[in-house]
Amino acid sequence: DKPSLLSYPSGARKGQKPIKMDISKPNDTDEDSLDDLESESVLVENESYANLKKKQAKKYSFNSNKAVAAENAKICKHYRAKKTTRNYQSMLEERQKLPAWQKQDQILELLSKYQVLVVSGMTGCGKTTQIPQFILDASLKGPPSHVSNIICTQPRRISAISVAERVAQERAERVGISVGYQIRLESVKSAATF
Numbered sequence: 001d002k003p004s005l006l007s008y009p010s011g012a013r014k015g016q017k018p019i020k021m022d023i024s025k026p027n028d029t030d031e032d033s034l035d036d037l038e039s040e041s042v043l044v045e046n047e048s049y050a051n052l053k054k055k056q057a058k059k060y061s062f063n064s065n066k067a068v069a070a071e072n073a074k075i076c077k078h079y080r081a082k083k084t085t086r087n088y089q090s091m092l093e094e095r096q097k098l099p100a101w102q103k104q105d106q107i108l109e110l111l112s113k114y115q116v117l118v119v120s121g122m123t124g125c126g127k128t129t130q131i132p133q134f135i136l137d138a139s140l141k142g143p144p145s146h147v148s149n150i151i152c153t154q155p156r157r158i159s160a161i162s163v164a165e166r167v168a169q170e171r172a173e174r175v176g177i178s179v180g181y182q183i184r185l186e187s188v189k190s191a192a193t194f
Contacts, residue, residue, distance in 0.1 A: 069144060069145065072144035072145065075140065075144075075147060075178060076140050076147065079140040080140075082173075085172060088172040091170045094170075095130060095133075095170055098124075098125060098126035098130055099121065099122070099125040099126060100121065100126030100130040100131060101126060101130060104130075107119070108134055108138055119131060128152065128154075128163055129163065129166055129167050129170065132150045132152055132167070133170065133171070135148050135150055136148055136178070157183050160183055161181060161183070163181075164179050164181040164188070175188050176189055176190050177190055
């Protein structure tokens with residue numbers, strides 16, 4: 001089986017064929033401005049399920065819209081500043097070597113047209129680490145009101161932690177800034193992550 005990218009239109013009917021694309025083969029700041037983000041506290045916590053539910057209910061209340069908008073504006077500002085740093089640029093060069101990078105525009109275009117996108121590819125092609133970053137980076141280039149919240153699931157604890165660490169490293173930051181994780185009641189997050 002060749003690795004491929006499938007996209008199903010929203011409201012797809014039985015027998016309707018998906019759009020399929022092979023992704024296994026590629027097609028032929030100033031660091032000081034980031035100090036305040038890096039110094040932001042990262043919350044590592046173990047808590048009861050009841051307290052977790054209360055916090056989430058409070059976080060998603062309608063009163064927090066202004067706080068979310070302010071946090072999104074802050075994330076956009078730091079992303080724009082971070083793009084010019086040497087560390088980010090060197091990680092970007094490594095990311096560009098992955099097969100998924102070659103399909104970035106097609107993936108984003110399909111996501112803008114279709115509600116469901118199924119991506120299949122060889123191990124290590126960038127499905128887990130790159131596609132969420134494509135979506136986040138595209139949303140960070142727009143207005144703060146359109147910043148995406150992305151959730152990725154992993155089958156095991158070690159996978160969740162290692163993926164979060166890898167993506168944070170690729171984003172030239174530590175875990176908990178714009179990339180966090182939660183495993184049952186243990187979490188590493190900031191105000192920017194859920």
